[in-house]
Amino acid sequence: MAYTFSHLDHLESEAIFVIREVAAQFQKPMLLFSGGKDSMLILHLAWKAFYPARIPFPIVHVDTGHNFEETIEYRNRMADKYEVNLVVGYVQDSIDSGKVEEETGINSSRNWLQSVTLLDTIEEHKFDCALGGGRRDEEKARAKERFFSHRNEFGEWDPKNQRPELWNLFNGRKNYGEHFRVFPISNWTEMDVWQYIKREEIDLPSIYFNHKRRVFNRDGVWLAESPFNPMKPTEVAVEKEVRFRTIGDISCTGAIESKVNNIDDIIAEVASFRVTERAGRHDDKRSDTSMEDRKKEGYF
Amino acid sequence: MDLLRFVTAGSVDDGKSTLIGRLLFDTKTIFKDQLEAVEHTSKVRGEDFVNLALLTDGLRSEREQGITIDVAYRYFATPKRKFILADSPGHVQYTRNMITGASNASLSLILVDARNGVLEQTRRHTFISALLGIKHLIVCINKMDLVDFNQDIYQKIKEDYRAFSSKIDVPDIRFIPLSAKEGDNVVRRSEKMDWYQGPTLLYALENTYVESDYERVNCRFPVQYVLRPMKEAFHDYRGYAGRVAGGIFKKGDEVVVLPSGFKSRIKSIENVGKEVDQVFPPMSASIQLENDIDISRGDMIVKEFSQPNMNQDIDIMLCWFTETPLAIGSKFIIKHTTREVKAILKDVRYKVDINTLHRIQDDKHIGLNDIGRVHLRTSSPLIFDTYKKNKITGSVILIDEKNNYTVAAGMIL
Ligand SMILES: Nc1nc2c(ncn2[C@@H]2O[C@H](COP(=O)(O)OP(=O)(O)OP(=O)(O)O)[C@@H](O)[C@H]2O)c(=O)[nH]1
Ligand SMILES: [Mg+2]
Numbered sequence: 153m154a155y156t157f158s159h160l161d162h163l164e165s166e167a168i169f170v171i172r173e174v175a176a177q178f179q180k181p182m183l184l185f186s187g188g189k190d191s192m193l194i195l196h197l198a199w200k201a202f203y204p205a206r207i208p209f210p211i212v213h214v215d216t217g218h219n220f221e222e223t224i225e226y227r228n229r230m231a232d233k234y235e236v237n238l239v240v241g242y243v244q245d246s247i248d249s250g251k252v253e254e255e256t257g258i259n260s261s262r263n264w265l266q267s268v269t270l271l272d273t274i275e276e277h278k279f280d281c282a283l284g285g286g287r288r289d290e291e292k293a294r295a296k297e298r299f300f301s302h303r304n305e306f307g308e309w310d311p312k313n314q315r316p317e318l319w320n321l322f323n324g325r326k327n328y329g330e331h332f333r334v335f336p337i338s339n340w341t342e343m344d345v346w347q348y349i350k351r352e353e354i355d356l357p358s359i360y361f362n363h364k365r366r367v368f369n370r371d372g373v374w375l376a377e378s379p380f381n382p383m384k385p386t387e388v389a390v391e392k393e394v395r396f397r398t399i400g401d402i403s404c405t406g407a408i409e410s411k412v413n414n415i416d417d418i419i420a421e422v423a424s425f426r427v428t429e430r431a432g433r434h435d436d437k438r439s440d441t442s443m444e445d446r447k448k449e450g451y452f
Numbered sequence: 453m454d455l456l457r458f459v460t461a462g463s464v465d466d467g468k469s470t471l472i473g474r475l476l477f478d479t480k481t482i483f484k485d486q487l488e489a490v491e492h493t494s495k496v497r498g499e500d501f502v503n504l505a506l507l508t509d510g511l512r513s514e515r516e517q518g519i520t521i522d523v524a525y526r527y528f529a530t531p532k533r534k535f536i537l538a539d540s541p542g543h544v545q546y547t548r549n550m551i552t553g554a555s556n557a558s559l560s561l562i563l564v565d566a567r568n569g570v571l572e573q574t575r576r577h578t579f580i581s582a583l584l585g586i587k588h589l590i591v592c593i594n595k596m597d598l599v600d601f602n603q604d605i606y607q608k609i610k611e612d613y614r615a616f617s618s619k620i621d622v623p624d625i626r627f628i629p630l631s632a633k634e635g636d637n638v639v640r641r642s643e644k645m646d647w648y649q650g651p652t653l654l655y656a657l658e659n660t661y662v663e664s665d666y667e668r669v670n671c672r673f674p675v676q677y678v679l680r681p682m683k684e685a686f687h688d689y690r691g692y693a694g695r696v697a698g699g700i701f702k703k704g705d706e707v708v709v710l711p712s713g714f715k716s717r718i719k720s721i722e723n724v725g726k727e728v729d730q731v732f733p734p735m736s737a738s739i740q741l742e743n744d745i746d747i748s749r750g751d752m753i754v755k756e757f758s759q760p761n762m763n764q765d766i767d768i769m770l771c772w773f774t775e776t777p778l779a780i781g782s783k784f785i786i787k788h789t790t791r792e793v794k795a796i797l798k799d800v801r802y803k804v805d806i807n808t809l810h811r812i813q814d815d816k817h818i819g820l821n822d823i824g825r826v827h828l829r830t831s832s833p834l835i836f837d838t839y840k841k842n843k844i845t846g847s848v849i850l851i852d853e854k855n856n857y858t859v860a861a862g863m864i865l
Contacts, residue, residue: 157735159455159534168724168736169695172677176749176790201736203725204689205681288525292510295524298552311511312521316548316773318555318861320695321787321849325856339536341527427485441512 160348167194167336168201169320170299174281174334175201175208177324181281181334182239184270185211185230187223187357188399190285192230193345194336196354198283199234210237212273212282214266216401217244218380223399226357233355241273266401267449271307274331281324286335289342290428293444299338305329309447346422350415359396362413366391373406455534456662459523459554459586461577462563464542467594469520471563471632472539473504475654478639481528482507501633508539521546523553532658542573547580547821548773551861554581555847558662559588561653566599566629570612576806578613579823582620583769583863585843588660589617589625592653597631601644619809624660628653666733667842671699671707672760673753674789674845679738691722691738692747697789697844698837699755701739702730709745710752710835711762716741733844750791752835752845760845762833767801768848768862769839770818770826778818778826784859785851786830789844794831801825825865839863 157165171194174181183198185191198207213227231238246252246269274282288295298314300322315323324332337345349356366377366389375381377389380402394407412421460468473490476482486507493515494503508524509515520541528535538553540546542563554560560581564574581589591613599605606629617625628637629648636642639654651659679691701707705718719740721731731737739753747753754760772778778797786795802811803824811825818824839846850860 162455162734164724165695165734165736169676172693172736176677200724201693202679203722204683204686204691205679206683289527292508292524295508295510295526296522312513314522314549315858316552316849316861318552318849318858319843319847320556321847323787323849323851323856323858325785325851327856339525339527426483428483441510441515444510444512 160344160351163337163340163344164197164200164348166339167197170322170334170336171198171201171283173322173324174283177322178281178332180277180279181209181283182277182279183207183209183211183236183283184285185213185227185238186285186400187213187219187227188285189345189349189356189360190287190337192285192354192356193340193348194283194285195230195234195236196352197336207234207236209283210239212239212241212279214241214270214273215243216266216403217242218378218402220357220359220376220399220402222357222359226355230355239273239277241269243269245269246272267307267446274307279331280326281332281334283334283336285337286333287340287342287345288338289340291443293441293447297335297338297447299335300324301333301335302326303331303333307331308449309333311444311448343419343422346415346419350419357399359399360418362393362395362411364391365394365407367394367407374408375406376402378402455536456559456657456660457536457538457557458559458561458657459538459550459557459581460540460561460563461550461554461581462542462561463565463568463571463573464519464544466542466563466565466568466574467632468542468561468563469505469508469524469539470503471561471592471594471630471638471653472526472537473507474632474635474638476507476526476528477504478635479528479530479654481526504632519543522549525553530654530658535657542577544573544576544821547576547771550577551580551584551771554584554586555861557584557586558665559590559657559660560586562589562591564591564593564609564613566593566595566605566609569609570616572807574613575616576821578617579620579804579806579809580771582622583771583823585839585863587623588662589622590653590656591625591627592632593627593629594632596629596636596642596645597634601629601636601642603645603647606648616809626650626656628656665843667698667837667844668732669699670758670760670837670842671701671753671755672697672837672842672845673701673737673739674791675747675749675751675753676790677749678747689740690744691740692753693736693738694790695736696731696733698733698842699758700730700732701737701753706756707741707753708756708759709741709747710754710760711833712745712747712751714743714745715756716743716745718742750789752789760835760837762835764830764833765798765827766830766834766836767825767827767865769865770824770850770860770862772818772820772822772824772860774852774857774859775820777820778860780816783853785853786828786834786848787851788834788836788848791834793834795828795850797826798829799827801827836864838865
């Protein structure tokens with residue numbers, strides 16, 4: 153064997169190094185699992201990082217209650233398949249306990265409320281590190297984030313004062329009550345993710361592929377018709393052949409018109425895209441620095 | 453397809469972010485929604501052109517102040533090569549972030565504003581690039597549009613830079629006159645500088661041959677994590693997980709475990725779950741040994757006849773990151789490979805004058821952003837190589853025990 157080691161091999165090896173660092177440096181880490189391809193990828197990488205031992209931390213799902221049905225079934229199936237414990241934090245609980253107030257009306261979303269539920273879940277279980285599927289190529293504030301990203305005791309990110317991060321020496325030291333967010337696939341692009349999913353034959357939720365769905369158009373984004381997405385009188389739902397390019401809460405995830413139903417065609421389609429994957433995310437459109445603002449408050 | 457990791461450097465406002473924006477734009481890496489967002493923001497701010505720096509200056513404070521504060525990472529590819537680039541800040545206050553971006557790069561783009569020539573930050577970033585072992589520098593003499601694309605100005609800056617850089621150890625230094633704002637000599641050859649016959653920036657980036665950063669001879673395997681599956685089927689399994697930091701490990705090899713010095717033989721090697729015959733850097737692997745010996749995180753598996761140094765006294769070249777000056781006698785946590793030990797600062801050997809590169813032996817004051825050679829004593833031995841020999845086993849960071857902040861980067865001498 154020559155010294156060949158592909159680009160994907162490099163990314164895989166780096167991610168596994170980071171995941172093992174988390175297991176070694178923290179007392180009670182967890183993996184944030186949204187049911188989307190990026191968090192699924194981390195789960196798969198974690199499996200490989202510790203094989204033949206089990207993954208030494210649970211997965212945590214912050215459930216807005218406004219899910220695609222497929223997501224919950226998929227989440228439970230993956231927890232079984234990868235032999236991990238599942239912890240669920242419910243946004244509904246945060247609303248019921250009066251910790252947050254639900255937005256109402258058109259364009260309302262529980263997406264912002266997730267940060268509160270997440271921080272509560274972290275506190276309740278005394279988690280000291282949350283692994284996440286964030287990638288630097290997704291968004292301009294994410295492009296700035298470290299692999300090991302420090303959070304103060306209020307869960308806040310201070311982008312102007314991040315710790316230096318040299319070579320592969322990750323400093324996960326912290327004071328009591330503080331925690332870290334760690335992003336093992338920081339250096340992966342959307343294309344790398346799809347190529348790796350293909351190579352590893354990773355299971356994905358069915359809604360990444362072509363299906364028929366009733367959708368309506370808002371500001372150029374196709375949103376799913378659902379009780380969680382109140383429509384304006386002028387908006388009409390139509391049935392279309394769609395798929396999702398990213399998966400989040402139903403109120404902020406836009407579908408794209410696509411007949412693609414297998415990974416090879418997804419890869420070809422991704423190569424042809426002229427807009428970023430977050431262009432379909434309603435949550436990012438709220439302001440120019442919407443992602444940074446959410447992240448500062450504890451969003452992943 | 454091979455990968456080039458590069459970093460931008462140079463003084464504040466010399467046009468680093470604009471250059472990156474231009475490079476991304478002209479290689480058609482920018483998506484429609486990103487471009488629209490930047491056009492929109494530029495318009496709202498009343499700028500009379502599309503400010504391409506906004507593509508990487510993504511933080512609110514950066515956009516407000518028009519400067520880069522922290523590194524932005526961007527990814528792009530041409531048919532020839534993949535690139536990971538780190539756009540770093542020029543402001544002296546954020547030198548630590550520039551070092552963050554440069555620590556994993558194999559090429560530096562040093563920007564110079566044609567109107568201002570070589571400045572202190574140009575020299576500092578050049579020196580830091582050299583210290584970090586970056587072997588390729590491309591000096592981009594930018595804003596040529598503001599000096600009438602004048603060849604004499606370009607030549608003068610080139611000579612000034614050469615006079616300075618002759619004192620540093622970088623084998624490959626090249627110069628390109630360009631305009632990041634107009635795009636001259638970035639991806640497209642300039643029509644206004646026919647006196648320049650060299651390559652465009654993109655051509656240079658695509659065609660610079662970069663040697664591997666990895667040490668292929670001396671075997672180093674820092675143990676990161678011990679795998680003990682509590683499963684019936686793997687009852688006796690005890691795998692040492694880690695990332696190969698040097699050499700090639702093969703099944704059956706005789707090895708020595710440090711610091712204990714116990715000897716054993718490699719029973720099996722797994723590269724992320726799959727059994728393989730050999731592993732080399734930068735593979736993440738798990739190694740099983742034939743004998744049951746006590747090994748934990750921070751130990752290193754090596755070969756008997758090419759052992760690393762093991763010592764409690766080390767000399768490092770250090771870059772200091774915080775306001776509080778470095779004081780002799782102060783204590784730190786030192787992080788080296790997967791090992792963390794305590795260290796005490798015994799002596800400052802000299803400080804480097806960034807402008808002349810002279811060693812100042814009688815100035816022991818190391819303040820924010822200073823660089824100097826220091827002597828540390830650690831609470832237990834480090835198992836190391838010099839940074840020149842192996843970047844992975846030759847690099848350290850210092851952490852302040854009081855606030856857990858990373859206060860210095862160090863390269864072992
Ligand atoms: N005329 C002209 N202006 C330029 C050129 N390149 C950059 N500029 C301008 O110079 C200013 C600073 O550019 P930036 O790209 O933000 O500089 P920078 O080096 O990234 O600055 P820091 O990251 O803060 O160190 C901006 O107003 C740019 O529009 C050029 O080639 N020609
Ligand atoms: Mg900049």
